[in-house]
Amino acid sequence: MNVGSLTMSVQQLSPDQLLSSKKTAAKPEAQLEAYMKQSPAERMREAILKKLGVTEEEMAQMPPEQQEAVTRQIADMMKQEMDKQGMPSQGAFVNTSA
16 A cells, blocks of 8 residues: 555545544554463463454353353463473462461
8 A cells, every 4th residue: 555545545434433443543542451460370271262253242141051161262372382381280379388
């Protein structure tokens, strides 16, 4: 795309479309902020769901048995990822010195 066609396409937008595009410009910042507020486990779960091609919304719509199966699969994949990275999968945050 050259600058001329970009200018022309911007000129063809209505004022409402321009305002809408400005609102979506703030969206990446909001997405980054939401991502940064997630725990590492939440981020990992989200990444695994994406690999599986399932959204949280789709998961909520599944029957309980299917939700349990996907949850088990997520847990297995999380454990595999942690093992691959050399992270302890159990007792990592337990103080055993007491």
